[in-house]
Amino acid sequence: MAPHPGKLKPATKAVHVRNLARRFATKTILDGVDLDIEEGEFVALLGRSGSGKSTFLRALAGLDHGVEGTGTLETPESLSVVFQDARLLPWRTVIQNVTLGLRGSSGQEAGRKALAEVGLAGRETAWPNQLSGGEQQRVALARSLVREPALLLADEPFGALDALTRLKMHDLLRELCARHRPAVLLVTHDVDEAISLADRILVLDEGRLIEDLKIDLPTPRDHGDPSFAQTRIHLLSRLGVELPGRKAA
Amino acid sequence: MAPHPGKLKPATKAVHVRNLARRFATKTILDGVDLDIEEGEFVALLGRSGSGKSTFLRALAGLDHGVEGTGTLETPESLSVVFQDARLLPWRTVIQNVTLGLRGSSGQEAGRKALAEVGLAGRETAWPNQLSGGEQQRVALARSLVREPALLLADEPFGALDALTRLKMHDLLRELCARHRPAVLLVTHDVDEAISLADRILVLDEGRLIEDLKIDLPTPRDHGDPSFAQTRIHLLSRLGVELPGRKAA
Amino acid sequence: DAPLLSKVPPGTVLTIGDPVTQKALEVSGLGKELSFEVKWANISGGPQTSEAFRAHALDVGSVAEIPSIFANWNNLPVRNIAYRERRDPIANPIYRFGIAPGAAIKTLADFRGKRIAFSPGQAQGTLVLRALHAAGLKSGDVTLVELPSTSDVYPKALASKQVDIAPLGGVYIRRYITQYGPDGATLVEHGLRDDPSHLYAPQWVLDDPAKAAALAEYVGLWARATEWVNRNPDLWIKEYYVGQQGLSQEDGEYLVKLNGEQVVPSDWSEVKKRHQETIDLLADELGYKSFNVEQIFDNRFEKLGAAALAKSQ
């Protein structure tokens, strides 16, 4: 692929991807992905297990040193990643993990506040391995949010959370988006979650984005709304779930 | 608490727990839990993040060496755990992880078959860190299933799976239960998943089981069924989610 | 002491740490005359030999005068059983004092106030003490710098002017002067006798009649080997220095010349007198209790070496 480093997109595009391909050995994972995300846009990415969602996120974050591939990528420098695993440094306390690399007492303060927002006030000095799975995930979320990035890449950040905590985290994320308007790319397995949060939903399959759906429902979105249900059924069918009368979890 | 090692329950109880308490430092996590699970019974356990579900499972599995506590526990010796993290040995290949500790070529054969069942045929010789999050979780599931335990303790075994893969795994689990009739204790955050799989649903809160609900719906269960929806609403309210018109994810 | 048996009982085994004689016996063919079994050990030097004695791993060793003295001070009863010296000891000393480049030292008397390399417990160390004694100095009149005498530590210490004086032996004498002579390095002769060479054995070996008889036989061969080396310098250079020790022909010739001719006297009274002086000096300088020299000589062996030589000629 010919490089086009000169053709910078207008600054309103937060993410600009053209013809992105990634391969592991003989297996092609991404096969010509094109994507633009506007500033402040909230995009959800769905896809089967093993379809390449994490691979795509890692490419966007520039973490795939040494992975074979081609394509053009443009992202803001200020981006933040919530990894699929919580990825807390085991040798730093919870608060140290949140404020990693932040400077001064304002960083400390912000870290403490973010921890409280994810419901972990008072656990500042615990070691990561003293937390439950969901608690670890929330610390990782707090670590990303406290940085107020221009682009937030989140790989199933709510996977280990119960219904109530999950709703709280949705509210937290919405609030953050309203305040700082970051572009968000959220990987999730929960179709309802995608519909209720995102402006746009992508489905990745066989290395390509086979679906790019604008969601034009009013917020807050009602799960009972017929168009909500219709969108759900459409997306599930794109994911291969075609069971009328049986609603996927 | 006075020990009652003599009072063995009749053998039809797979799990027999009385007055189980567990504490970390000053924090009481389990505070007098009583539970009986019949042989072949499928029990789902719901609870907020940090409510002590994993702690309870670890106590049942006898893994909480050195955790402070009291109570009586009785479990079959042949039990198997799917941990909340996939917990694959990074230095063993996928197939070696599945057949860990199994003997002979029959073990190999069973391992290969289990891998195929979770959709990972052909990935036998990959290293765990070459798998996606959901793939790792499925390997861990295969490792547990291949052992055909009398008691299966599974800590959010489907958390990282997409809708389709998750349905397939549900079917796989149901099939295994039909064949070997193990007692199952499944921790999940997905209320619908709990309702569609379990014979009984427990809710853990503040160290106690605040709900013990028999599910008497016919199988396969229809998510659209009014009593399904009612059960969902009831359970969600027990989990603190009380938003009429807004259905939790 | 029980008189020596005239014949070595069959089955006697002796472990001998005397690699030079071993080679001489081999090259000269004298080794074939040994009537008992020998296990050779490549061990030399006082501390090592004494350690091997202590472990009962060795029956006899070949050293200079000092080790037997220290062994007796430290609970290891040993005795000298053979003695040889150089034909012209003052002209053919083993050691000379190397003088650091630029240090104006011409005689022993100039040692006052200087830094001297000193290795306690080794022959070189004792030589330093004896030289000071001869010059009428006490050890407090100089600075003794403790350094091991192994390897080229002494020449290096002299060359880098870390010490003013150090006893040098063997090839190091010549090498030091060729290398650092141009910078002003010199040598000083000490004019003392530093030539005694002994065979010594632990008391428990000497108390074993069979081993004692074997030792007696060995002393005879040892004397004849010494004489053989005196007479066959060329073959000795070729077989030992060049062939075994890996030296150049030139170095071999130099060492043969430096060693001069070694003789085995039939009378120990002279050496005992000098030995007693050394014991007294060391006792005085190092704070040990002096003892009678007779304690470390086994007189049963006194005549054996010279007798064997006389018989063979």
Added chain:
Amino acid sequence: MATTWDADEAKLSRSSGGRIVRAGSRLVKPAGSAGPRARRRLGPGPAIPFGLQIGPALLVLTWVVGSALGWIDPRILSAPWTVAEAFVRLIEQGRLQDNFVTSATRALLGLSIGLLIGTILAVIAGLSRIGEALIDGPVQIKRAIPTLALIPLLILWFGIGESMKVTTIALAVIVPIYIHTHNALRSIDSRYVELAETLRMSQKDFVLQVVLPGALPGFLLGLRFAVTLCWVSLVVVEQINATSGLGYMIDLARNYGQTDVILVGLVVYVLLGLVSDGLVRLLERRVLSWRRTLAN
């Protein structure tokens, strides 16, 4: 046919049907006390109090009993009381204390310098390929050359004074510190490095928060080697122009064949080694308290 596995306050039994029953209360004391064991525990279990002291104590016991019963030839290995007498004598003469102070100064000075240099070299070589290219080879070379053979060169460069001794010790210490820290650094899980990259950490923060704490277990293992090495090196360096010091004391005694003094020296070495190692292990337990490993 229930088998009781643990009688400590609580019961764990196996009933006939292949079932595990556990009952009773347990109060876990701060560290290492045994609660009722759940299933066959594969780890080593809780620590035995003063467990690490049992081996050495048995050795001393063997020595005492063997000497008392005459099994050990005192010419070969002096009896403990002979050594104890020599110990007392050396202390009364003030020699042991003096030698110890001299040696400790040298050893600790060399240790500190070696620690600092070794760690810095390891970080440079660990984080930069060029640094590694320049540093790693020379350290491997230093390590391949026996110290004894290096001494003449060190004399040439550093003379025969204190600086040569401290340098030799520091050079000895650098090796394990460098190799362990470098290895530990390079073994840090790449997931944490990725994390640091996305957090846009400064190089300094990366070193201080990710690399050094992550490499700490390796560094501490290196430190365990370093603390004994700095004592052991004394025997070599104090052969050169020393008039006091533990190594000097042993060297002198070896030259004269004073077995009891040698043994006093060795006993002091052993004590120093055990105490130093014990201190590092204590430190290890404290600063690595975040770890959950087979050991606890």
Added chain:
Amino acid sequence: MATTWDADEAKLSRSSGGRIVRAGSRLVKPAGSAGPRARRRLGPGPAIPFGLQIGPALLVLTWVVGSALGWIDPRILSAPWTVAEAFVRLIEQGRLQDNFVTSATRALLGLSIGLLIGTILAVIAGLSRIGEALIDGPVQIKRAIPTLALIPLLILWFGIGESMKVTTIALAVIVPIYIHTHNALRSIDSRYVELAETLRMSQKDFVLQVVLPGALPGFLLGLRFAVTLCWVSLVVVEQINATSGLGYMIDLARNYGQTDVILVGLVVYVLLGLVSDGLVRLLERRVLSWRRTLAN
């Protein structure tokens, strides 16, 4: 104001608005080739080909140039060509080969025995507190005693023959193998131990599948120390009743002040050390290929 970060086949630039642009294709060669770098990479980056050989090569270069230009006094450090001549001479005489074979036999025998015993001791002490109580102390004691000072005792117990030499080397090797393996074993993440417990693995399977592979990185680091130690120990053991061997050769040359032969000996040591260490590192890369660390 776009800065190009990497010119390798592709472009990574920073545009003025704090944005990162990457474009172009990259074909990743099997190992270590640099693709376009995404963001500032905090790790050391891809390996430099033959990087580890650069340091030693520079040292040799300094030696050659320094000697040729007369900066290095040949009395202090013989010139490389003098050493090369000695090398050739020793090989022609067959001495170097003979000595090497003798030494290699001793070293490798000692290494094998030490490896075996060290690993077994580490596993026993790692998995049982009683084993640790009995084994750990004595190993620490061995380690605290300078080999030089231990020799007299070893002579007492093993005589002055080959068995003493091989034993001394084996004892030297046991220390790093034991300590590293034991430490690595104890550092295995308790999560994997828990897993093994729930899988009802046999003790044997636990050791073979969990403990040993998990402790392998530590063991291999110990092996790196062991392989150089077995060569370095020769200098000490071959002072005692040896008639051939590299250590003996150096000793003899030291007696006669043959500086060129000494240097040949040291060069051989360095080569042996570098090659042994390199082999273990190669092995490391192969058997630890499952790891994703800072290094790759």
